[in-house]
Amino acid sequence: xxxxxxxxRDLKVHFPVRGGFFGRAxxxxxxxxxxSFDVARGETLGLVGESGCGKSTLGRAVxxxxxxxxxxxxxxxxxxxxxxxxxxxxxxxxxQLVFQDPYASLNPRMTVEDILGEPFxxxxxxxxxxxxxxxxxxxxxMGLPREARHRYPxxxxxxxxxxxxxxRAIALRPDLVVADEPISALDVSIQAQIVNLLxxxxxxxxxxYVFIAHDLKIVEYxxxxxxxxxxxxxxxxxxxxxxxxxxxxxxxxxxLSAVPVPDPERPRxxxxxxxxxxxxxxxxxxxxxxxxxxxxxxxxxRESPPLYPLxxxxxxACFLAEGDAQRAGPVAPVSASDGGPGVLAQPSSRx
Amino acid sequence: xSGARRFRLxxxxxxxxxxxxxxxxxxxxxxxxxxxxxxDAIDLTHELARPGPGHLLGTGENGIDVLTHVLHGARVxxxxxxxxxLLSGVLGITLGGIAGYAGGLVDEGLMRLVDVLLAFPGIxxxxxxxxxxxxxLTNVVFALSFTGWTGxxxxxxxxxLTLRERDYVQAARALGSGPGRILVRHLLPNAxxxxxxxxxxxxxxxxxxxxxxxxxxxxxxPGTPSWGALVDQGTQYLLVAxxxxxxxGIALAVTVLGFNLLGDALRDAMDPRHQxx
Numbered sequence: 001x002x003x004x005x006x007x008x009r010d011l012k013v014h015f016p017v018r019g020g021f022f023g024r025a026x027x028x029x030x031x032x033x034x035x036s037f038d039v040a041r042g043e044t045l046g047l048v049g050e051s052g053c054g055k056s057t058l059g060r061a062v063x064x065x066x067x068x069x070x071x072x073x074x075x076x077x078x079x080x081x082x083x084x085x086x087x088x089x090x091x092x093x094x095x096q097l098v099f100q101d102p103y104a105s106l107n108p109r110m111t112v113e114d115i116l117g118e119p120f121x122x123x124x125x126x127x128x129x130x131x132x133x134x135x136x137x138x139x140x141x142m143g144l145p146r147e148a149r150h151r152y153p154x155x156x157x158x159x160x161x162x163x164x165x166x167x168r169a170i171a172l173r174p175d176l177v178v179a180d181e182p183i184s185a186l187d188v189s190i191q192a193q194i195v196n197l198l199x200x201x202x203x204x205x206x207x208x209y210v211f212i213a214h215d216l217k218i219v220e221y222x223x224x225x226x227x228x229x230x231x232x233x234x235x236x237x238x239x240x241x242x243x244x245x246x247x248x249x250x251x252x253x254x255x256l257s258a259v260p261v262p263d264p265e266r267p268r269x270x271x272x273x274x275x276x277x278x279x280x281x282x283x284x285x286x287x288x289x290x291x292x293x294x295x296x297x298x299x300x301x302r303e304s305p306p307l308y309p310l311x312x313x314x315x316x317a318c319f320l321a322e323g324d325a326q327r328a329g330p331v332a333p334v335s336a337s338d339g340g341p342g343v344l345a346q347p348s349s350r351x
Numbered sequence: 352x353s354g355a356r357r358f359r360l361x362x363x364x365x366x367x368x369x370x371x372x373x374x375x376x377x378x379x380x381x382x383x384x385x386x387x388x389x390x391d392a393i394d395l396t397h398e399l400a401r402p403g404p405g406h407l408l409g410t411g412e413n414g415i416d417v418l419t420h421v422l423h424g425a426r427v428x429x430x431x432x433x434x435x436x437l438l439s440g441v442l443g444i445t446l447g448g449i450a451g452y453a454g455g456l457v458d459e460g461l462m463r464l465v466d467v468l469l470a471f472p473g474i475x476x477x478x479x480x481x482x483x484x485x486x487x488l489t490n491v492v493f494a495l496s497f498t499g500w501t502g503x504x505x506x507x508x509x510x511x512l513t514l515r516e517r518d519y520v521q522a523a524r525a526l527g528s529g530p531g532r533i534l535v536r537h538l539l540p541n542a543x544x545x546x547x548x549x550x551x552x553x554x555x556x557x558x559x560x561x562x563x564x565x566x567x568x569x570x571x572x573p574g575t576p577s578w579g580a581l582v583d584q585g586t587q588y589l590l591v592a593x594x595x596x597x598x599x600g601i602a603l604a605v606t607v608l609g610f611n612l613l614g615d616a617l618r619d620a621m622d623p624r625h626q627x628x
Contacts, residue, residue: 108541
């Protein structure tokens with residue numbers, strides 16, 4: 001098996017909160033707080049979670065558009081943390097970003113030709129006629145008319161703009177594309193087209209995606225594997241089919257129960273979570289999900305569960321999954337302080 | 352963001368402002384051909400004469416032709432205000448752009464310097480500089496730019512701070528753009544609208560500042576035709592020959608009013624809330 005394209009280890013991104021006279025750090029927003037994952041070449045890792053869970057921050061930190069506080073990011077075997085922005089510049093053509101808002105991601109004062117030509121200009125590739133040819137072939141690949149190159153972004157619809165944004169991202173044939181909610185700002189009628197475009201491009205060009213979204217159905221459709229984030233951590237990760245068939249973390253279960261099912265016959269058991277996600281400024285002790293968890297145990301308030309490997313690439317950060325863990329996690333085996341029988345009797349809802 | 356293209360003389364203020372601007376530039380460029388007399392010509396037999404056939408706007412001290420001095424005064428005010436706005440603009444945009452993009456100590460240092468300069472009344476500082484360096488057009492430009500750049504610096508810094516977080520700037524970073532390219536290709540073109548408005552408002556300020564310095568005798572060298580200098584001369588004869596101060600005063604007021612109205616119209620055109628039909 002070849003080495004994964006992306007290897008992230010214990011990544012943390014904390015934003016200092018300043019205050020007082022001399023702008024001293026009063027605390028930190030722990031937007032990403034100890035995340036580890038791999039992305040294999042050619043696969044799509046879906047990243048889901050509520051707003052504010054840190055998934056966009058994670059996506060941008062992987063591309064080093066944000067400076068990580070701690071941890072390691074390796075892309076194609078190369079360590080990215082510790083490199084200066086100047087050192088990163090030549091590497092940037094290997095990894096790209098597709099943005100959520102197609103209205104904000106294109107410079108309103110540049111024509112499409114300038115926008116799509118810029119990647120080549122920055123890296124000193126393809127000049128003059130050759131660059132024009134590259135721009136034209138990108139427009140063709142995106143299904144946009146060739147005359148579009150002389151127009152400005154405001155002359156296009158949201159879907160067309162997103163195609164231009166995608167064209168810019170793939171212009172230099174990157175290995176990795178982080179798509180940060182690429183369809184959530186688009187009309188429903190356009191969403192499918194853009195998703196299919198991304199899937200086709202992946203097949204044609206062998207792209208590796210990190211696909212950030214909150215629409216679970218679309219993530220299921222595009223992703224090879226899915227990671228669920230809650231308050232700056234990955235709480236569950238599994239191959240797409242496995243996760244949707246048998247979520248093990250209570251948070252994943254709650255998320256999936258919120259997905260509408262287009263079948264009026266099927267009874268719905270909606271798992272409603274009390275309260276709101278806590279502030280990442282002061283995350284709860286122990287498992288950060290414990291204040292909202294229906295199966296909370298005494299232990300959850302004190303200890304933070306590691307990701308227990310459950311086989312088939314499935315892992316969940318919940319003490320309820322500990323019994324099924326393939327090998328002992330870093331946390332000591334079941335201790336006497338476990339929760340009562342009522343808690344242990346909860347179904348693990350395995351498909 | 353096509354504010355400039357939407358600007359189509361929709362208000363009478365814009366029309367008036369534009370007309371004044373054209374007239375002013377035209378007068379300044381062609382003053383030697385438009386003037387009935389040479390600016391240094393004197394007519395001692397007709398000192399302080401009322402407006403009449405020989406001297407349309409009358410004469411002043413030593414029989415200088417007021418019309419000639421008003422027309423040539425436009426030339427001085429154009430030179431001074433154009434170069435002062437240009438120099439302070441280049442200085443302010445560069446320093447403000449650097450402060451906004453670099454942030455940290457560079458930003459802190461530059462902005463405190465701006466605060467210090469803004470704490471002084473600008474005209475007082477300009478007076479100080481011209482009284483040290485002596486009255487000359489170059490020194491007036493220098494004195495006005497010394498304080499004038501702060502407005503552009505603040506505005507540019509603010510624009511850069513908001514624009515640098517825009518997705519298209521992040522996209523350029525993600526593509527590997529360096530700070531210079533981002534500043535020139537992405538930040539400044541999108542900050543151009545407000546900066547143009549700022550420059551349009553700064554122009555009448557510079558015109559008045561030049562006139563004030565010349566009025567106080569610390570602007571242009573003595574004998575140079577300038578509106579401020581002519582008003583200064585006229586104040587001595589306000590009761591016997593009010594036209595000497597009146598006509599340059601009117602020229603000054605109309606020009607300043609015109610540019611302020613033009614600035615207003617430009618600002619409205621840039622503002623997306625003012626999208627006229």
